[in-house]
Amino acid sequence: MLLIGPLADPALRLRLMPGAVPADPLAGWRLLPQPDAGIEAAAWPALVADPQGQVAAWRGDWTPALRRYAAIFGLSPVQVAGHEVLGIAAKAPRDPAAPGPGSARDWQPDLAAAMADWVLNLPDTLDAGTIRGRLPMIAAWVSARLRGDRVTADLPQIGPEGQDRLQILSRAEPYAKFFSVEELVLRQRRHRGDWSPEMLRAVFVSGDAAVVLPYDPLRDRVLLIDQLRAGPVARGDRQPWFYETVAGRVDPGETPDEAALREAVEETGLAIRRLIAGPHNYPSPGILSEYLYLYVGIADLPDEVAGFGGLDSEDEDIRSFILPRAELTRMAMAGEIRNGPLLVLALWLELGYARIQGELAPSAEG
Incomplete structure (x- = not known):
């Protein structure tokens, strides 16, 4: 069997078929790039005819890891020029010249490799189709873990000294649907220098999120939304509709800045x-x-931008409205803002609005 495309990349090949050897390229073909290969189930590149094309390939036999991975991602071998080929979509797109979804991004080998490690470490008793249905949330979580490792590597160290101060002994996932719960068994070096006994800790897993408070420094006003929230419903809160601001999950391959801009359009236009x-x-x-x-988020906020928004596909029912920044501050100080991220941003903006207005005054007037 031949591995081509992302499966032939060392990021996946060495995990799934470590004994593969180079094969003759597939002549007369080319691959349509697909940046979400190895991240989404239906996101493998298409193979299309091209007289000048050549596609690199690696030859090897099925391994247990490759079989499990292919089952989870819905991959099946495709017959190409007498070869059994794995790593491409079963059908080419109607327009071979049209790039696939998300093609403005490059393929993400680090995320695809981390996804492979994650799904292959899940219990064999879990049905492959069930895991496939959770791939979007798994990708968001794995992407957040990679981001967390990258952006915190150089932070000043607090807590016990030294690098040998935390041991994660096991990791389990007793609940896994849209969100999940992880159970960690760990030991820590305590501040006085000795080691703790084994500790069981449960963590609610949801990935990273971006939150943006739209602010018009020229009119000195902000845009808020209100919507129903399940957490207060579960707590028995008699007022589960909350004043909030724009927020949403950071998608895999997306930066937090990009997520903030996207969510502003989706929730408020x-x-x-x-x-x-x-x-x-x-x-x-x-x-x-x-x-x-x-x-x-700096934006123009005339009266007419208020209205209704949200994605029907996510059952969102969102109303947006405009109010003066000073009124938002009053609401925060009076305890009328019960959404934590909005409360933090309201007070932070109160401390810094004059500086923001000063920095943006020339461009606002121009």
């Missing part, structure tokens, strides 16, 4: 001109893995 980073944070690090990227 609003085009943000500039993002100003606020205080990014873990809202509840004792039980949540979620990391929030907070922004103030």
